[in-house]
Amino acid sequence: MAMGSDQVVEVLRAAGEPTRLRILALLASEELAVMELSRILDQSQPRVSRHLKLLSEAGLIERFPDGAWVFYRLSAHGGARPLLDGALDLIDPADPVTQRDAERLEAVRAERSAEAAAYFAQNAARWDEIRSLYVSEADVEAAILAAAGAGPFERLVDLGTGTGRMLTLLAPRARSVLGLDMSQQMLNIARRHASEEGLEGAELRHGDIFATRLPDGAADLVVVHQVLHYLSDPAAAVAEAARLVAPGGRLLIVDFAPHGLEFLREAHQHRRLGFSDDEIGRWFAAAGLEAPASAALPPTDAQGLTVKVWSAARQGEKQRTAA
Numbered sequence: 570m571a572m573g574s575d576q577v578v579e580v581l582r583a584a585g586e587p588t589r590l591r592i593l594a595l596l597a598s599e600e601l602a603v604m605e606l607s608r609i610l611d612q613s614q615p616r617v618s619r620h621l622k623l624l625s626e627a628g629l630i631e632r633f634p635d636g637a638w639v640f641y642r643l644s645a646h647g648g649a650r651p652l653l654d655g656a657l658d659l660i661d662p663a664d665p666v667t668q669r670d671a672e673r674l675e676a677v678r679a680e681r682s683a684e685a686a687a688y689f690a691q692n693a694a695r696w697d698e699i700r701s702l703y704v705s706e707a708d709v710e711a712a713i714l715a716a717a718g719a720g721p722f723e724r725l726v727d728l729g730t731g732t733g734r735m736l737t738l739l740a741p742r743a744r745s746v747l748g749l750d751m752s753q754q755m756l757n758i759a760r761r762h763a764s765e766e767g768l769e770g771a772e773l774r775h776g777d778i779f780a781t782r783l784p785d786g787a788a789d790l791v792v793v794h795q796v797l798h799y800l801s802d803p804a805a806a807v808a809e810a811a812r813l814v815a816p817g818g819r820l821l822i823v824d825f826a827p828h829g830l831e832f833l834r835e836a837h838q839h840r841r842l843g844f845s846d847d848e849i850g851r852w853f854a855a856a857g858l859e860a861p862a863s864a865a866l867p868p869t870d871a872q873g874l875t876v877k878v879w880s881a882a883r884q885g886e887k888q889r890t891a892a
Contacts, residue, residue, distance in 0.1 A: 572648040580649045583627035584656055588612065589620045591670055593643065596630060597657055598674060599802040600642035609673040629653055633848075637831050640841075642804075681801065684838060704868045704876045709823065710738055712864045716821055716880040717742065717790060726788040728778045728810055729796030733759025737766045743790065749776030778806045781813065789818035797824045798841045804852050811856030816885025820858060822849065826865065826875040844877070853881050 572580070584590055588610060595601060595609060603621065607614045621641055624630045628649050630641050644650060660667055713735070720742030727735045730748030732755060740746050746768065750756050756773050763771040776782070778796065791813050797803040807822070814820050827843035834840070846863055853861050861881035868874055 576648070577652070580627050580629065580652055583623050583629055584653065586620070587666075588617075589624055590656070590660075591666065592617070592620055592624065592641075593629060593653065594657055594660055594667065595670060595674060596641055596643045599805070600640050602638050602640050604638075605677050606641070609670055609677060611673075638834075638842075678801065681840075704866050704873065708866050709876050709878070712866055712876075712878045713738065713792075713794075713821065713823060716862070716864065716878050717792075718819065720790070722788075722790040722818075723815075724788040725790045725792065726781075726783065726813055727792045727794065728776075728781065728806070729793060729799075730759055730773065731755050731794070731796075733762045733771070733773070735792045735794045736771055737762055737768065739790070739792070740766070740768050740771065745770065745772070747772045747774065747788075749774050749778065749781060751775065751777060779809055781809060783813055785812055786815035786818070787813045789815045790821065791818070792821045792823075794823045797822065797844060798839045800840065803841060803844070804855075807849075807852040808856050811853070811858055811883070814858070814883045816883055819880055819882045820853070820856075821878070821880045822861075823876065823878050826877050828874055830872075830874065843874070846877075846879075849877075849879050853879075858883055 584593060591610060592606060595606065601609075603614055603618060606621075607617045610617060621630065621632070625632050625641075628644055631644050633640055633642075643653065662668070662671075717739060722739075722743040723745070725736070725739055725743035725746045727733075727739075727746070727748045730736060730750045731752075733748055736746045736748050736759065748756075748759055748771070750759070750773075753775065756775060759773050760771075763769075763773065778793070778800070779802070791810050793806065793810050797806060800806050807820075810822075811820055825843040827845055829842065831842070833842065846861075849863075850861055853859070858881040861879040863880075864878045866876040866878070
């Protein structure tokens with residue numbers, strides 16, 4: 570999309586300041602909260618917020634509130650994006666300031682990962698109990714089965730499989746099942762559950778939802794169940810999950826609708842407080858999937874959380890192999 574000369578000058582002015590260029594380089598890696606940027610840049614939150622305001626007004630970044638937090642990410646579209654990408658490509662990774670920012674970003678990531686690992690290790694044995702506090706699991710699972718469809722599926726891939734419940738729920742409709750998770754404690758529990766359910770052929774691997782190392786179109790059903798709200802870059806996780814969906818296959822995401830229960834950030838390591846239909850729809854569209862259908866399951870308690878089930882197919886004829 571072409572821009573007028575005045576717009577180009579505005580973009581260059583916005584990006585042409587050392588701190589703001591550093592912010593743009595950091596947001597090229599992942600979406601970040603104001604407090605995280607302030608820590609990495611070693612600047613006050615008011616000062617960082619002023620820089621973010623200028624970048625947002627120039628259309629270089631997107632701002633989205635999430636409960637009491639505010640996150641920022643690079644604008645995905647618009648005429649300024651090619652100009653921005655070109656500027657970021659010119660930055661030398663060996664530049665001392667760039668290296669220091671990258672090291673501080675890695676420290677923030679490591680702290681997040683350590684907190685999440687400690688939480689999952691502590692709560693793995695009663696994970697299903699914790700989930701049941703939000704909404705009836707029976708109702709959620711009925712909605713998941715309806716959204717997935719009758720199958721049969723050649724291969725089911727469950728990203729962030731946790732205790733393996735999605736594998737045991739959907740395995741009767743799939744010829745092979747694979748669950749990936751970063752937590753060994755969760756995988757151990759998932760293996761036990763799979764064995765108890767007689768799923769001797771279930772494959773459970775230590776794996777990263779952002780880089781699964783699986784081939785394109787690896788599955789005709791990909792599930793991401795109650796995972797996105799923990800992630801630093803949920804959009805990237807959706808893109809990776811969608812990459813695995815074969816033609817005619819389906820991606821199914823289960824998570825929370827937007828809410829305001831801030832205690833979940835500290836007590837349960839939730840990074841995002843739910844997702845809107847518009848946000849999920851944009852991510853599906855960017856990944857080349859059809860517009861998602863959604864189902865909402867409100868809690869019985871007015872203070873609880875609404876669970877959403879989004880599902881969408883990849884166009885193309887479903888491929889089948891001989892049984």
